[in-house]
Amino acid sequence: MPPPVFELEDVSYSYERVAALQGISLTIAAGQRVALLGANGSGKSTLLRLLDGLYFAASGTVRFCAGPLTEERFQDETFAFDFRRRVGLVFQNPDVQLFNPTVFDELAFGPLQLRWPPDLIRQRVTRTLDDLNIAHLKDRPPHRLSGGERKRVAIASVLILDPQVLLLDEPTAALDPRSQSQTIDLLAGWKDTGRTVVSATHDLDSVEEIADYCLVFEAGRLVAQGPPAAVLGDDDLLRRTGLLHAHRHAHASGEVHSHPHRHHDHTS
Amino acid sequence: MHIPDGYLSPATCAVLYATSAPFWYVALRRLKRRLATKLIPLLSVFAAFAFVVMMFNLPLPGGTTGHAVGVSISSIVLGPWASILAISIALFIQAVFFGDGGITSLGANCFNMAIAGSLVAYFTYRAVSGKCAIGSRRRVVAAGVAGYLSINVAALLAALEFGIQPLLFRDAAGAPLYAPYPLKIAVPAMMAGHLTVAGIAEMLLAAGLVAWLQHSHPSLLSATAPGAAPPRSRDCEEAVAPVIAWRAIRPLLAGLAALLLFTPLGILAVGSAWGEWSPHDLADQAARRQIAAVSAHRALPPGVPQGLDRLSSIWTAPFPAYAPRFLRNQSFGYFLSAAFGSGLILLAAVALDWVLAARRRSG
Amino acid sequence: MRPNRVIEGSLRSLLGVIERTLESEELARRSGVLQRLDPRVKLLGFLGLIVATAASRRLEVIAAVFALTLVLAMLSQVPLGTLLIRVWAGAFAFTGLIALPALFLTPGRPVARLPLLGWVVTAQGFRGAVYLISRVETTATLSMLLVLCTPWAHVLKALRVLRVPVVLVVTLGMTYRYILLTIAAAEEMFESRRSRMVGRLAAKDGRRLAMATAGVLLSKTMQLSGDVYLAMQSRGFRGEVYVLDEFRMRPGDWGWLALFCALAAAALWMGH
Numbered sequence: 094m095p096p097p098v099f100e101l102e103d104v105s106y107s108y109e110r111v112a113a114l115q116g117i118s119l120t121i122a123a124g125q126r127v128a129l130l131g132a133n134g135s136g137k138s139t140l141l142r143l144l145d146g147l148y149f150a151a152s153g154t155v156r157f158c159a160g161p162l163t164e165e166r167f168q169d170e171t172f173a174f175d176f177r178r179r180v181g182l183v184f185q186n187p188d189v190q191l192f193n194p195t196v197f198d199e200l201a202f203g204p205l206q207l208r209w210p211p212d213l214i215r216q217r218v219t220r221t222l223d224d225l226n227i228a229h230l231k232d233r234p235p236h237r238l239s240g241g242e243r244k245r246v247a248i249a250s251v252l253i254l255d256p257q258v259l260l261l262d263e264p265t266a267a268l269d270p271r272s273q274s275q276t277i278d279l280l281a282g283w284k285d286t287g288r289t290v291v292s293a294t295h296d297l298d299s300v301e302e303i304a305d306y307c308l309v310f311e312a313g314r315l316v317a318q319g320p321p322a323a324v325l326g327d328d329d330l331l332r333r334t335g336l337l338h339a340h341r342h343a344h345a346s347g348e349v350h351s352h353p354h355r356h357h358d359h360t361s
Numbered sequence: 362m363h364i365p366d367g368y369l370s371p372a373t374c375a376v377l378y379a380t381s382a383p384f385w386y387v388a389l390r391r392l393k394r395r396l397a398t399k400l401i402p403l404l405s406v407f408a409a410f411a412f413v414v415m416m417f418n419l420p421l422p423g424g425t426t427g428h429a430v431g432v433s434i435s436s437i438v439l440g441p442w443a444s445i446l447a448i449s450i451a452l453f454i455q456a457v458f459f460g461d462g463g464i465t466s467l468g469a470n471c472f473n474m475a476i477a478g479s480l481v482a483y484f485t486y487r488a489v490s491g492k493c494a495i496g497s498r499r500r501v502v503a504a505g506v507a508g509y510l511s512i513n514v515a516a517l518l519a520a521l522e523f524g525i526q527p528l529l530f531r532d533a534a535g536a537p538l539y540a541p542y543p544l545k546i547a548v549p550a551m552m553a554g555h556l557t558v559a560g561i562a563e564m565l566l567a568a569g570l571v572a573w574l575q576h577s578h579p580s581l582l583s584a585t586a587p588g589a590a591p592p593r594s595r596d597c598e599e600a601v602a603p604v605i606a607w608r609a610i611r612p613l614l615a616g617l618a619a620l621l622l623f624t625p626l627g628i629l630a631v632g633s634a635w636g637e638w639s640p641h642d643l644a645d646q647a648a649r650r651q652i653a654a655v656s657a658h659r660a661l662p663p664g665v666p667q668g669l670d671r672l673s674s675i676w677t678a679p680f681p682a683y684a685p686r687f688l689r690n691q692s693f694g695y696f697l698s699a700a701f702g703s704g705l706i707l708l709a710a711v712a713l714d715w716v717l718a719a720r721r722r723s724g
Numbered sequence: 725m726r727p728n729r730v731i732e733g734s735l736r737s738l739l740g741v742i743e744r745t746l747e748s749e750e751l752a753r754r755s756g757v758l759q760r761l762d763p764r765v766k767l768l769g770f771l772g773l774i775v776a777t778a779a780s781r782r783l784e785v786i787a788a789v790f791a792l793t794l795v796l797a798m799l800s801q802v803p804l805g806t807l808l809i810r811v812w813a814g815a816f817a818f819t820g821l822i823a824l825p826a827l828f829l830t831p832g833r834p835v836a837r838l839p840l841l842g843w844v845v846t847a848q849g850f851r852g853a854v855y856l857i858s859r860v861e862t863t864a865t866l867s868m869l870l871v872l873c874t875p876w877a878h879v880l881k882a883l884r885v886l887r888v889p890v891v892l893v894v895t896l897g898m899t900y901r902y903i904l905l906t907i908a909a910a911e912e913m914f915e916s917r918r919s920r921m922v923g924r925l926a927a928k929d930g931r932r933l934a935m936a937t938a939g940v941l942l943s944k945t946m947q948l949s950g951d952v953y954l955a956m957q958s959r960g961f962r963g964e965v966y967v968l969d970e971f972r973m974r975p976g977d978w979g980w981l982a983l984f985c986a987l988a989a990a991a992l993w994m995g996h
Contacts, residue, residue: 147954170962177960184958188905189951192402194877194897201968206960211968234749234877236904250959365815366867367859371779389889398963399953401891405898406949412899413906414938416741418733420930426729438942450892450899457871457879458900459744460811464771464867465778527830527852532781534832536851539859541826565931566938573939581946 095123096158098258098289099144104153106139113139115313117153121291123257126284128300129293130324131310132335137293138185140310141260144291145182174207181251185262187243190250191235196227199235199250207254221253225279241272248279259283261292265299277302295336297325309334362430362512362519362559363455364470366463368540369522370530377522378468384476385449388442396443404443408450411435415451419562427562432474432515433482433508434570438581441483448475469522473515482511482567486585495579495589501572508567512560513552520544520551640665640673730930731918738907738914745904747806751872756800758873762977763882769984770870776988777862780995783854789991790862793869800873811864819860823853876900881967894965902948906941913937 099121106114114136121127129137142148143155146162155162157176167173184190193199200221204214222228225245230238238246244264251259264280265273273296280303283290292303300307300321307324309317311334317324324330331337369377392400411431418426431451436444449471456462462470489503524544527537542550574581583589642648643665653661752759758766777789797807828838832848871879880897884890917933925933 142954145958147957173962174960177958182958184951184955186951189948190955192405192898192901192952192956194880194901195875198877198897198968202956203959205966205968206962208966214968232875234904235901236745236908237749254959365819365860366774366778366863367819367856371775374778389891393891398957398961399949401895401898401965402949402952402956405895406902406945406952408895408899409902409906410941410945412903413738413910413941416734416737417934417938418730418737419934420730420927422927424927426733434942450895453896454900454903457867458748458876459741460864460868463863464774465863532851532855534848534851536832536848536855537826537830538781538852538855541823541830541849541852541856546829566935569931569935570939570942573935574942577939578943578946581943 095125097121097156098123098125098158100154100156100159101143102154102156104143104150104155106143106148106151108139112313114143117313117315119308119315119318121289123289124287125306126290126304127292128304128307128321129291129310130295130297130300130307130334130336131293132295134312135310135334136313137310138262139313141182141262141291141293144258145180145260146176147182177203178207178254179256180258180260181254181256182260183248183251183262183264185266187240187247188235190247191238191243193235195232195234196222196230196238196246197232199246200253203250203254217253221249225249225252241268241275244268244272244276248276257287258289259291261290261294263294264292265294265296273299297331297336300325309336311335362470362474362516362555363452363462364466364473364519364522366465368463368526369466369469370526370539371465372530373522373526373539374465374468377466377472381449381468381472381476384445385471388445391442392446403439404447404450407435407439407443407447408454411448412451412454414566415455417566419565421558421561421565425558427558429508429559429562429566430474430478430512430515431563431566432478433486433504433511433563433567436479436482436511437486437504437507437567437571437585438574440584441479444479444483445475448479469519473518473522477518478511478515481514482507483585485510490586492588493586495582495586496575500575500582500586501568504571505564505568508563508565509560512563513555516551516555516559517548520548523547523551640670643669728918728921728925728930730925730934731914731921734934735911735914735918738911741907742904744810748872749875751802751806752875754801756802756873758796758800758869760976761980762971762973763874763878764885764971765973765977765981765984766870766874767879767882767885769981769988770866772984772988773991774863774866776991776995777859777866779992780859782995783851783858785991785995786855786858786862790858790865792987793862793865797865797869800869802869802872806872807865807868811868812861815860815864816857819857823856826853826856878971881971884967890965890967893967898952905948906945909944910937910941913940 097120099119101117101119104114104117105112117136117140129140131137139148143150144157146157146167149155149162149164157180160166167176191199193202197218200218201214204217209217219228222231225248227242227245227249230242230246235243235246248264261280264276268276277299280290280292280299290303294300294303304321307317307319307321308315309324309330316334317327317330328337392404396403414431414434415428417428419429421427430448432444432448435447439447452462452470452475453467456464456467456470486500486503486507489506490497490500493499493503521544523540523542524547526540527543530538532538540547571582642652643661649661653659773789773792777786780786780789794804797804827845827849828843830846830849830852832846834844835847835850836845837843838845874882877897880893880900883893883896914937917937
């Protein structure tokens with residue numbers, strides 16, 4: 094059993110008197126690829142920020158690699174730098190993450206803050222740009238990037254630190270289909286690399302490719318967990334937690350009606 | 362109100378940069394201490410907001426439209442020091458990148474709008490809103506007054522900077538090298554536009570945004586409302602006509618009255634105040650000896666200096682030497698002048714108070 | 725039906741900013757003389773010339789600097805038409821209007837008389853107006869040229885040579901970036917309102933629209949600041965910022981720096 098990377102015990106977090114997370118207990122093992130499922134507002138983003146040491150639990154304990162994850166520990170620069178290098182978070186809205194004048198500067202930001210030597214930084218930036226096929230965007234300012242390009246730059250700016258744990262908040266949200274599939278390919282490519290990946294998503298179609306285990310959230314509570322096949326096959330659960338929808342559509346047979354479905358189920 | 366390059370002499374620009382620098386330095390130090398890591402994202406994003414808001418065309422009563430600067434709302438939400446830096450940053454970008462305002466005159470623009478504007482807006486807002494609850498109407502009025510005053514103070518400073526240019530900087534032939542209008546033209550010209558258009562635009566923006574924030578994000582107003590009464594308190598809603606809290610400034614008024622009584626002490630000083638000589642003093646032999654005596658016996662200029670002669674006749678005070686001519690007793694004259702001066706100021710405050718209260722009752 | 729001034733006017737200003745940005749990015753990519761210079765040399769050189777123009781007491785010196793600026797513009801493939809629209813026309817109209825009364829109001833030796841009104845133009849008034857207009861035009865052209873030929877990010881990093889603290893350089897960069905984002909948000913709000921509008925907007929409604937837009941922008945602004953802060957922290961930011969030094973002076977750069985210094989010094993001395 095691989096060592097646990099994150100261990101949460103009865104964790105709660107409130108934001109402006111609204112309980113965003115209540116009584117969360119879970120364990121994420123090293124190398125595991127986990128999907129956090131739930132409708133908007135179910136607490137997925139809050140949990141990711143807790144895991145990234147940006148928010149700190151009001152009650153309960155959060156442990157990272159068997160050590161406590163608290164605000165006090167981050168005062169220690171050595172621990173902080175180590176953590177920031179090992180854990181990376183890709184935010185849902187790339188604009189929040191692209192605050193430097195050019196793509197090059199954006200990628201260089203993380204390493205610069207971690208005080209890497211300049212030559213190493215330049216080298217790594219070039220390599221990461223090539224890895225993600227965005228070398229041609231090196232000197233572009235963020236406002237001249239398309240949605241898909243912004244997402245890739247945001248991911249690149251986190252990947253350059255070569256983190257062992259990657260947290261992604263809605264990685265395919267608001268992307269055009271081609272960018273979506275490129276992103277999914279990227280995430281799928283991390284299978285068996287030893288990287289721990291936690292993705293919050295409500296795009297059920299891609300879950301099986303990007304995760305080996307699912308955690309389902311509803312109104313700040315963890316209501317179900319299990320491998321994707323089990324969770325995704327439970328229509329009741331999906332409907333209850335707002336992950337399923339029903340709208341009028343046509344079947345191949347020509348029949349038009351509405352019933353709960355997910356889009357790749359149109360064989361019947 | 363953004364002063365371009367070429368209107369102010371390099372000397373004036375240098376002086377204004379030098380005057381702004383300590384404010385920037387203090388602001389940066391204080392903010393670093395208080396906000397630490399949050400400083401950069403907060404300032405950048407707010408400066409961007411101010412920049413964009415400066416572009417809005419605000420419809421004003423009377424059918425015109427005007428532009429606000431946003432310095433007052435910035436002060437009210439962020440506090441004076443952060444506002445100083447945020448607005449300075451927005452002005453920098455406007456000047457350098459968009460040519461709105463000059464580079465040599467950036468110090469002047471920052472001093473007028475970012476520094477003086479922020480400080481005036483903040484203290485006016487605090488003074489007028491007192492300890493009112495965050496959601497009270499009085500804060501909206503306070504914001505409006507703060508906006509109006511801050512813009513007009515900034516405009517006045519700019520007018521003064523313009524007005525002294527032809528006085529101090531002329532070429533050999535006497536042509537003005539920079540802004541060509543003396544104070545008596547520059548001040549009314551600048552103030553006319555700002556008292557009517559720009560001031561009102563700023564007032565509307567500040568009052569409007571504070572009202573909007575009270576609805577949707579009251580927590581954003583809490584930074585500049587320490588000790589604000591809890592929302593349930595009826596004190597401020599039922600506040601009687603006076604907008605200025607007369608009760609609160611009673612100690613001030615008592616102090617002012619005491620000072621008034623002591624003004625005749627000035628007569629005890631021997632001779633005339635150093636530097637306050639009239640052409641008459643410099644022409645009279647006896648007076649000249651006296652001046653030399655208090656000036657470490659330096660040689661005086663022969664006769665009356667040209668500039669002094671020319672300028673001293675520009676303005677003749679109604680009460681020269683602080684005593685109306687008909688009064689015999691000097692100390693009584695002093696006292697009367699002091700009372701008259703303070704009375705004028707108080708009268709203006711009461712008038713403003715009454716006007717604002719009347720508008721609130723009808724509005 | 726007259727278009728509504730709140731929406732149209734605001735949109736025009738906002739879009740104008742975007743246009744300026746795009747145009748200057750395009751010009752900064754051309755391979756002219758100025759584009760190839762180290763940004764620090766340009767910054768120092770142009771600042772020297774601006775100060776010299778501001779300090780000059782002689783019209784000939786101002787004219788000479790202006791001519792030099794034109795030459796630099798042409799060598800850098802900056803179309804004079806662009807300068808005309810971006811700088812000259814606006815500055816001339818604005819400052820010309822301000823300087824006009826000075827022709828009559830400045831005391832001095834009369835040189836002309838207006839036919840109908842009988843107002844007297846003085847020599848000093850005329851000279852004063854010429855000083856003002858020429859100075860404004862020249863300095864405005866210089867600063868615009870600097871920015872048109874240099875990517876914004878480089879202008880900011882070059883400020884370090886003037887001992888501007890790093891925290892300000894980084895803040896300026898982020899501000900510029902978020903100006904464009906905020907403009908996009910404001911634009912969207914105004915355009916959506918415009919598309920839903922029938923008939924004219926009364927002044928009161930116009931005010932409410934402007935306030936609501938500003939209010940929404942303000943709350944988005946505060947939200948954004950919180951999120952950006954988290955994003956910065958997530959990548960290791962702890963309060964001190966660092967930037968990568970990427971400028972290297974080449975021999976040609978030193979030569980140009982010397983040239984700029986000499987020209988500025990000459991202008992200062994001759995204009996004294």
